[in-house]
Amino acid sequence: xxxxxxxxxxxxxxxxxxxxxxxxxxxxxxxxxxxxxxxxxxxxxxxxxxxxxxxxxxxxxxxxxxxxxxxxxxxxxxxxxxxxxxxxxxxxxxxxxxxxxxxxxxxxxxxxxxxxxxxxxxxxxxxxxxxxxxxxxxxxxxxxxxxxxxxxxxxxxxxxxxxxxxxxxxxxxxxxxxxxxxxxxxxxxxxxxxxxxxxxxxxxxxxxxxxxxxxxxxxxxxxxxxxxxxxxxxxxxxxxxxxxxxxxxxxxxxxxxxxxxxxxxxxxxxxxxxxxxxxxxxxxxxxxxxxxxxxxxxxxxxxxxxxxxxxxxxxxxxxxxxxxxxxxxxxxxxxxxxxxxxxxxxxxxxxxxxxxxxxxxxxxxxxxxxxxxxxxxxxxxxxxxxxxxxxxxxxxxxxxxxxxxxxxxxx
Numbered sequence: 343x344x345x346x347x348x349x350x351x352x353x354x355x356x357x358x359x360x361x362x363x364x365x366x367x368x369x370x371x372x373x374x375x376x377x378x379x380x381x382x383x384x385x386x387x388x389x390x391x392x393x394x395x396x397x398x399x400x401x402x403x404x405x406x407x408x409x410x411x412x413x414x415x416x417x418x419x420x421x422x423x424x425x426x427x428x429x430x431x432x433x434x435x436x437x438x439x440x441x442x443x444x445x446x447x448x449x450x451x452x453x454x455x456x457x458x459x460x461x462x463x464x465x466x467x468x469x470x471x472x473x474x475x476x477x478x479x480x481x482x483x484x485x486x487x488x489x490x491x492x493x494x495x496x497x498x499x500x501x502x503x504x505x506x507x508x509x510x511x512x513x514x515x516x517x518x519x520x521x522x523x524x525x526x527x528x529x530x531x532x533x534x535x536x537x538x539x540x541x542x543x544x545x546x547x548x549x550x551x552x553x554x555x556x557x558x559x560x561x562x563x564x565x566x567x568x569x570x571x572x573x574x575x576x577x578x579x580x581x582x583x584x585x586x587x588x589x590x591x592x593x594x595x596x597x598x599x600x601x602x603x604x605x606x607x608x609x610x611x612x613x614x615x616x617x618x619x620x621x622x623x624x625x626x627x628x629x630x631x632x633x634x635x636x637x638x639x640x641x642x643x644x645x646x647x648x649x650x651x652x653x654x655x656x657x658x659x660x661x662x663x664x665x666x667x668x669x670x671x672x673x674x675x676x677x678x679x680x681x682x683x684x685x686x687x688x689x690x691x692x693x694x695x696x697x698x699x700x701x702x703x704x705x706x707x708x709x710x711x712x713x714x715x716x717x718x719x720x721x722x723x724x725x726x727x728x729x730x731x732x733x734x735x736x737x738x739x740x741x742x743x744x745x746x747x748x749x750x751x752x753x
Contacts, residue, residue, distance in 0.1 A: 361494050366486035369544050370479060375502045376537040377437070380530040381472055382506045384444060387526035388465055394523060395456050408462060412470040414707045420474050421700020422561045425693060429478045429485070430546035436475040437538045443467050444531035451524040477703070481695045482546070484687050493684040494629050500680050501625040505618070564697025571689055571698075576749040577641070577682055578702050583740050584645055586709035587733040588675065590717040591652055598655075598726035599664060609661060616665040620672025628680045637685055638752040642744040644678035649737025651675075656730040 361367045412420075424432060447464045483495050555563070569575055599605045599613065631640060651670035658664045690698045717729045744750055 361491050373537045373541050376533050378502050378506045380533045383526050383530045391523045408465045412473050417703035418700040421697040424477050424696030429482045430544055433475050433478045436471045440471045441531045441534045444527045448524055448527040477699050480699050489688055492687050493632050496680050496683045497625045497628050567694045573752045578705050581706045582709045585706055586713035587736050589710040589713045590729050591733050593714045593717050594726045594729045613665045617668040617672035620669040621676040624673045624676035628677050636753045638750040640681050641678050642741055644674045646741040647674040649734045652730050652734040656727050
């Protein structure tokens, strides 16, 4: 006779066979894939529409820069709200709001309203809702999957985002083929509508308890929980600096390829895809690596190897070496990133996952604006390859810090 405990163990074993046998995960994966492709369309379409209207690269780049603001300014506050509400309803609202914004922006452009402020506000709102959805997704995944499958789940989500990144040039080409660029917004709102109805089938039995604490008390409690989790706090500090070097390199790669290597747009699109291909490979093998090595070892070594990829970029004199450097950056960078996402989910209590995701999400980006600004001046005073050398040196120092810190011993 099977006891209740044995039955639970059998059920958990069945659930842990594969993430693809879990109905809720499949729904989240398909929904997330649609949203990822749709978001890439409007992220590319809005700057292109602005450029077509104004012929100003400054206005176009400003539109691109807005995507950083919601994560930097609002992530921690969104995280508090996510922990206080039903995650499924919140996700549906985030998608609906994006559908409305996209459709209204399409209508306004269709009738000749080309107000720049309207574009900027719409872009900010779309990025905010996108972050709101993905914060809730992290909580839902933790609810519907056993802990041992979180790394595989994050690897699958990351695979899609990297694949979308690789498809960026193709998506751009598709948008440019449209009779009017703003029809890309209509296509995206239609796709998001399908994602909305698909998410309705998600089995969510979450009960939201009425909280006695107020918003600011919840935010303070989230901060205390982060500081209590010493390994995650150390990881957060690590990511501030590693993200800064990533921002420096990513900002300078296009300028370096155009100015130093004299690549045309098609060559640039191909070589930038190398980073995405590296990310796909990393997403495919990260679950195996996580089972074989400790978290501290993975984070330290991936930081070191990413630094070596930057050194390859520093030594680059042709398109082939540039492609190799970007491939290695994408490969080692995504392995560390997925492990960080998974560890954050694994070690954070369910009631705090939104706040911890939001707080760390904001902190992760703290150094990036300064690093990006500094990289521009370094390139101006010296040359773009100097930025790659500096990023390599900084990653060596980050690795040494990880090696000597308690983080190295985290399992």
